[in-house]
Amino acid sequence: MAAFISSQKTEHGIDHVTSCRALGVSQSWYYKWKNRIGQDMPTARERRRADLDTEIARLFEASGGTYGSPRITRDLHEAGWRVSENTVAARMAELGLVARRRRKPRSLTRQGKRSAAPDLVHRKFAAPAPDVLWCGDVTQIDTDEGKLYLATVEDLFSRRLLGYAMSEHHDAALTCASLQMAVATRGGDVDGVIFHSDRGSEYSAARYQELCRRLGVVQSMGRVGCALDNAAAEAFNSTLKVEYVHRQRFRTRAEARLKIATWIADFYNTTRRHSANDGLPEVVTSGV
Structure with a gap:
């Protein structure tokens, strides 16, 4: 009344x-x-906070529950919000939105018997342009059917995953397949590209070394037992495990192959914000 x-x-x-x-x-x-x-009636400030909470929750869910306050804040700024990272962190804590913590990785590296390539990178994981410096590694994915291994090739300019291959065996055939995909992605001409890896037998094998020579790819390898010497590739493995794999249950290797490839194509290579790119998605920084 x-x-x-x-x-x-x-x-x-x-x-x-x-x-x-x-x-x-x-x-x-x-x-x-x-x-x-x-x-x-709610005040204007209360309405704004409710709208902000709704948007934060939406962005957190869109990231698969992996973004913390820095990346959420960048997304909000792009959407036109004027809000500080501290405020976003406080609202996420209030809403119970916590990004998944990282697990300690297990190493698959087994040094090969052949001589290793020199370290041309020395932990400087940055490149002035595309196709100057690539890196890669092999990581293990657990499925109900057994182990699946993923080999990767990443461009250290854009952080785009150029090539990847999956197999139930971690051997030179796997790493060769990932390199060949990266070369195809770049149109076939990669002469002079430096590819950095650990000293695993998959990378020091004669088959892999011959492929690199034929393509004009220059190999570079870190020291034995030192994950920091291949930190950029290790960082991708950690991102994949923390943000996706550890949240899934793969009943078969085929299911894991399909879902991981989809995550790479639809999220990692196109949408995900990369801290090495000042928080921008790969597609924005590289344009390729």
Whole structure:
């Protein structure tokens, strides 16, 4: 009734005194209920916070539950929100939105018997342009059917995953397949590209070395037992495990192949924000 009395004033110019008399209520009752209605309505600040919480939750879900406050804040800024990272972190804590923590990785590296290539990178995982410096590694994916191994080739300019291959065996055939996919992605001409890896037997095998020579790819290898010497490739493995694999149950190797390839194509290579790219997705930085 108090809302109706107010509407008569705004819509028809009938003052509150007249409306109260017509409806048989006192003016004091009207003002009491009018104030109560105003208190029950959310303020502009409360409405903005509710809208912000909704958007934060949406962006967190869109990332697969993997983005923390820095990446969520960047997404909000792109959408036109003016909000600080500290505020986003506080709202995420209030909403119980916590990015998945990283597990300690297990190493698959088994040094080959053949001589290793020199380290041409020395932990400087940056490139001035595409197809100057690539890196790669092999990581293990667990399925109900058994182990599946993934070999990767990543461009260190854009952080795009150029090539990848999966197999139930981690051998030179696997790493060769991933390199060949990367070469095909770049149109076949990769002469002079430096490819950095660990000293695993998959990379020091005669078959892999011969493929590199034929393509004009220059091999570079870190030291034995030092994950930091191939930190960029290790970082991708960690991202894949933390943000996707550890949240899944793969019943077969075929299921794991399909879902991981889809995650790479539809999220990692096109949407995900990369800290090495100042928080921008790969597609924005490389354009290729």
